[in-house]
Amino acid sequence: MQMRKPGNSGLEVSAIGLGCMGLSFGYGPATEKSEGIKLIRSAFDQGVTFFDTAECYGPFVNEELVGEALVPFRDQVVIATKFGFQDGDSTKPLDCRPERIRAVAEASLKRLKTDRIDLFYQHRVDPGVPVEDVAGTVRDLIQEGKVKHFGMSEASAQSIRRAHAVQPVAVLQSEYSLWWREPEQKVLPTLEELGIGFVPFSPLGKGFLTGAIDATTAFDKTDFRNVVPRFSEENRKANAGLVDVLGKIATDRDATRAQIALAWLLAQKPWIVPIPGTTKLHRLNENVGAAAIDLSADDLAAIEVALHQITVVGERYPAHMQQRIDR
Ligand SMILES: NC(=O)c1ccc[n+]([C@@H]2O[C@H](COP(=O)([O-])OP(=O)(O)OC[C@H]3O[C@@H](n4cnc5c(N)ncnc54)[C@H](OP(=O)(O)O)[C@@H]3O)[C@@H](O)[C@H]2O)c1
Numbered sequence: 001m002q003m004r005k006p007g008n009s010g011l012e013v014s015a016i017g018l019g020c021m022g023l024s025f026g027y028g029p030a031t032e033k034s035e036g037i038k039l040i041r042s043a044f045d046q047g048v049t050f051f052d053t054a055e056c057y058g059p060f061v062n063e064e065l066v067g068e069a070l071v072p073f074r075d076q077v078v079i080a081t082k083f084g085f086q087d088g089d090s091t092k093p094l095d096c097r098p099e100r101i102r103a104v105a106e107a108s109l110k111r112l113k114t115d116r117i118d119l120f121y122q123h124r125v126d127p128g129v130p131v132e133d134v135a136g137t138v139r140d141l142i143q144e145g146k147v148k149h150f151g152m153s154e155a156s157a158q159s160i161r162r163a164h165a166v167q168p169v170a171v172l173q174s175e176y177s178l179w180w181r182e183p184e185q186k187v188l189p190t191l192e193e194l195g196i197g198f199v200p201f202s203p204l205g206k207g208f209l210t211g212a213i214d215a216t217t218a219f220d221k222t223d224f225r226n227v228v229p230r231f232s233e234e235n236r237k238a239n240a241g242l243v244d245v246l247g248k249i250a251t252d253r254d255a256t257r258a259q260i261a262l263a264w265l266l267a268q269k270p271w272i273v274p275i276p277g278t279t280k281l282h283r284l285n286e287n288v289g290a291a292a293i294d295l296s297a298d299d300l301a302a303i304e305v306a307l308h309q310i311t312v313v314g315e316r317y318p319a320h321m322q323q324r325i326d327r
Pocket residue numbers: 018019020021022027052053123153154173174200201202203204205206207208210212258275276277278279280283284286287
């Protein structure tokens with residue numbers, strides 16, 4: 001697989017990474033550990049060198065899974081993890097106090113079975129702690145060799161600038177896909193200006209863009225999508241037009257919808273690296289295949305025209321989580 005440099009921090013990773021969250025958290029029951037390890041190692045065998053986890057995925061068990069799976073290739077991969085929630089529990093308030101960040105770093109290093117975190121993200125901006133203090137704490141961890149790069153997630157352009165002035169932000173990770181393009185307004189221009197890379201999460205629209213989900217899909221009772229307004233039965237029905245459009249483009253290109261959704265992201269900027277998540281080997285293979293698809297200017301224009309005829313409905317987070325983004 002081709003490599004990409006997300007920003008000018010020196011990071012270099014495979015053009016498509018692997019989001020590991022769903023193996024333990026968010027989308028129904030966790031995958032059995034040996035199966036999760038097999039999937040992560042298969043990703044590496046297919047050229048993936050960028051793996052995404054977080055303290056709060058599980059919590060804790062996803063970091064353990066990723067750490068164990070990557071031990072044999074540790075020096076050939078980039079491991080990204082995140083801090084930010086009280087007790088590592090994403091249902092609790094944020095806690096980005098310097099002492100808490102330090103404690104998470106130590107615990108994450110142990111769980112990941114490593115001596116350095118390649119990319120350490122602030123998961124959400126904490127209104128109780130100035131981003132300058134967060135950036136300063138990560139700067140200290142970098143000086144101590146425990147962390148290699150600083151990242152932020154779902155931060156506003158203004159917070160990115162403030163943090164970047166204290167410790168250069170290597171990468172921003174926020175939602176971006178064919179059905180959530182808001183980062184194009186302010187965030188992407190800011191990243192381009194500052195030389196910061198961009199890692200779109202939920203690049204497949206949490207599965208919706210692939211066509212595998214429709215209005216009749218019943219999610220497991222523990223699946224986060226049950227409380228996401230965009231995934232209400234009514235909104236899934238209303239957003240089906242987008243899946244149809246993607247299907248037509250995919251057929252024309254002899255590709256799948258998932259591949260077109262990922263290739264579209266790759267075509268936006270050379271410093272973008274999407275991290276699709278899957279628990280299934282055949283889908284991993286399909287998603288990795290998107291790196292070989294080069295959408296032409298005509299393809300991109302056709303997608304643009306088609307998207308203009310569609311209005312996506314439904315918020316992408318429930319109200320209490322919506323407050324935590326774009327701070
Ligand atoms: N920073 C943040 O706040 C944040 C938030 C959310 C996610 N993330 C990160 O971003 C990663 C990716 O995001 P995501 O998992 O939310 O969403 P995603 O990658 O857009 O979609 C994942 C969903 O799509 C399904 N899927 C994957 N490939 C498919 C294919 N080829 N065909 C059909 N269905 C497919 C998966 O189901 P199967 O498992 O059944 O294949 C899963 O339910 C996460 O793993 C996590 O590391 C970060």
